[in-house]
Every structure is written in C-alpha cells, then in structure tokens.
Amino acid sequence: MLIALLLGILFATINTRASQIGTCFGMMANNLLPLPDVVAQYNQYSIERMRIYGPVSSLSQALSGSGIELVLGVPNQDLQTIASSQSNANSWVQDNIRTYPNVHFRYLAVGNEIRPNLNNGAAQYASYVLPAMQNLQNAINQMGYGGRIKVSTAMEMGIAINTYPPSAGQFDPSISNYINPIVSFMRDNGSPLLLNCYPYFAYAYSSNIDLSYALFTSPGTVVQDGQYAYQNLFDAMVDSIYSALEKAGCGSVVIVVSESGWPTMGGKGTSIDNAKTYNNNLIQNVKKGTPKRPGAYLETYIFDMYDEDLKSSELEQHWGLFTANGDLKYPVNFN
Secondary structure, eight states: HHHHHHHHHHHHHHHHHHHHEEEEOOOOSSSOOOOOHHHHHHHHTTOOOOEEESSOOOOOOOOOOOOOEEEEEEOOOGHHHHHOOOOHHHHHHHHIITTTTEEEEEEEEEEESSSSTOTTTGGGHHHHHHHHHHHHHHHHHTTTTTTTSSEEEEGGGGEEOOSGGGOOOOOGGGGGGHHHHHHHHHHHHOOOOOEEEHHHHHTEEEEEEEHHHHHTOSSSOOOOETTTTEHHHHHHHHHHHHHHHHHTTTTTOOOEEEEEOOOOOTTTTOOHHHHHHHHHHHHHHHGGGGEEEOOOOEEEEOOOSSTTSSSSSTTTGGGOOOOOOSSSSSSOOOO
C-alpha cells in the first residue's frame, strides 16, 4: 500500500510538471490528421495542453473528455462583433464554450498579436481588444466559469522597448493608451499575459546575437543585469516583459508563453538539429522559471504541433514538431 501511494504521488508530480508544456495546433495544412487522431496523438505523447486560434466544433467534440486543457483563440476578425454588445459576447461563449461541457477550457486568447502601431493589418482591430475582453469576461462570469477560464490576449515582443538589458524593459509609450488598460484588466481579473516569445527571430534578424545564446547552449552567463545573470535569450526576453509589467504597476500579472519554437528549414539558422536543441532545452528551461521569477514553472506552448504547408512563406511552413501527417520530426522529451 505504501509503495503504491508513493508511486501515485510520483506520477502525479510528473504529470503536473508535464502539463506545464503545451503545443499550438495551427491548422493551415491540407493533409492534417483527422481531428480524433490529433487528440489521440496529444495523449500518446502526454501533451496535456493545446492552443488553437479559433473555435472548431469538430475539434471541441474530439477533445470532449480527453482531459486536454485548451487555450481557445478568439479570431481577430470576430472582435468588433463581440466588442459591440454584451449579447454578442454571451452568444459567443454559449456557442463555443457552454456547448462543450466536457472540454477543459483554460484561457480565452482574445485576438492574436494586435497592437495599434503594427504594420501587418492587425492594427485595425486594436480598439476592439479591451471591450471584447471585458464583454467576454462578463459572459464567463455570468455563465459560472469565473475563476476557471481566464480571459487574456496574445501579444508579441513589439509591445515593449528597451528590452536590453531586461531590467530596462518598458511598454512602448507610443501605445500606452492601448497597452496599459489591457494589462490592468489582466491584473484586476487574475489573468495572465499571453506572450508570443521567439528567440529565433531575434537571432535571425540580428548580426550580434550568438546562436548558442538563442539555443540555451551558452556555457556561462552572457548578460549580467544587476543581480540577474542570463545564460539564454529566452529568459532575457520574458524578463524584459516582466520589467515592463512592473513599471506599469502590474507586477502581479503572470506571463504565460503562448508561442515559442524554432523552424527546421526556410531561413537563417534553421535545421532539424537546431529545432531539436531549442525545443528540448526550452522544455527543461521553463521548469526553473526565469532569473526575475525563479522557481516559478513558466507555462509554455511550443509552436507548432504540425507543419503547416498552406502558410505563405517557406519559413512559416516548417515549425512543426510533427509533419502534418503525424510523423515526429526529431526526438522530443515532453516531460
């Protein structure tokens, strides 16, 4: 009996730790596995969290009773309708959450990578992000999900400036009227900041970042920032956003890394070996937190579960841990 109890505690600890790592499930591919097989593959590899970018009823049905925790995206193009009325927000939650009582919804990501000074078409949605979040939070509360499902939005590193050294990080003052009310909403509602954090792009678009610093393989401290020593770029990037949160009076907001990964081909530094090195080291690194938040397991979602061959550039097509038909591209220790 004692041995069984100890084994139970051990496996519970392992499963709790494993559950901190999820993967993003983008669906821009023409040869994906059937959705029940996708769910089965998540379970096969003990991947206990999934992020998707918009509601898919057949996927919600496949996830029912699976135990997989879901980060459900609210597509950018839906935000205006949801922001325009509480009734619309109530209907969205009814249709996409309440209809599936056996799906474990974790977060709503209300829009993805929206900021008013971003020149990629997403700026047009900026004025709708906060009111959509507020209306969805009201709907979540009214339907009894308050505290169980957190409402947030997914942001990228461009929301901050002066990110080197990490302690100098602050939110871009030119968008303060946009970002400050949103992070205050997160603080007031106990929601995390969902951060898409890519050392790959920092390395690829810079001539003075060493590959080992981006891949978690530097042999020692690369950046000393006061009392904090940084041996990898990922920690430095996350902590620069923590610094920005502190300066905005929202230091209690927890960061969840909603995307991070490394492509296997299509650009500078891309290879199977580098992707394997980055993602396996990422899984181990987030167990220990960051220098500013040591010992706090950093919830992280690897981008991407599968290659997406319908994306517009070759680089965008090769982020998957698996090929679209479900073949693992390189060994990954998800635990």
